[in-house]
Amino acid sequence: MVLRNRQHPTMPEQLHARVEACYQQAEAFFKQPFVRPEVCFKLRGQKAGVAHLTENKLRFNLQLYRENQDDFLKQTVAHEVAHLVAHHLFGPRIQPHGEEWQLIMRGVYELPPHRCHSYDVKRRTVSRFIYRCVCPQGEYPFSAQRHALVAKGRRYYCRRCKVTLSFTGEHRLE
Missing domain, CATH: 3.30.2010.10 (Metalloproteases ("zincins"), catalytic domain)
Known part of the structure; x- marks a missing residue:
C-alpha cells in the first residue's frame, strides 16, 4: 500500500x-x-x-x-x-x-481568449512511403495507413495527369 x-x-x-x-x-x-x-x-x-x-x-x-x-x-x-x-x-x-x-x-475568467496553445509539442517520428506518377514533380509521401490500403487494393490517382500512383519502394522517416 x-x-x-x-x-x-x-x-x-x-x-x-x-x-x-x-x-x-x-x-x-x-x-x-x-x-x-x-x-x-x-x-x-x-x-x-x-x-x-x-x-x-x-x-x-x-x-x-x-x-x-x-x-x-x-x-x-x-x-x-x-x-x-x-x-x-x-x-x-x-x-x-x-x-x-x-x-x-x-x-x-479574466483571461485572454486564445484559440490555441503555444506549448512545445514533441512530434513523433512517422513513416512515409513514397509514391509517384509520371508528372515531373509527382512525388507523394503516403502514411503507413494509406500505404496499407494500397496493399489491400485501393488506388490513388494523380490529380494532374490522372495516372495511378505507384510505390517507388522508398521509405522515409520524418
Whole structure:
C-alpha cells in the first residue's frame, strides 16, 4: 500500500480542482448552476484539451499538462470549461471560439481568449512511403495507413495527369 502525502495533490486531482473552480466562477457570474462534466485524461498528440459539448465531457492531455503545468491549469482548463458553459448558455449553433466563448473567457475568467496553445509539442517520428506518377514533380509521401490500403487494393490517382500512383519502394522517416 502506497501512502501519499496529502499536501501535494496528484496532477489529475489538480485538474479536477481547477475544473471545479472554473465552474464555481461561472455559477457566481451567471447566477445559475451548471452540470459538471465527465473529465478524462486520454488525450494525446498536439491538442491540450477538448470539450465534447453534447456529451458534457472534457478530455485533457496529461503529457502537455506535465510540461506546462501553470499555464495549463490557468488557461487551458478555463478554455475548455468555457466551451461547455457557452454551449449550455447559448446552445449548439454558436461558433467554437466566437463572441459567446470570448465573453466567458474575458468576463468570467479574466483571461485572454486564445484559440490555441503555444506549448512545445514533441512530434513523433512517422513513416512515409513514397509514391509517384509520371508528372515531373509527382512525388507523394503516403502514411503507413494509406500505404496499407494500397496493399489491400485501393488506388490513388494523380490529380494532374490522372495516372495511378505507384510505390517507388522508398521509405522515409520524418
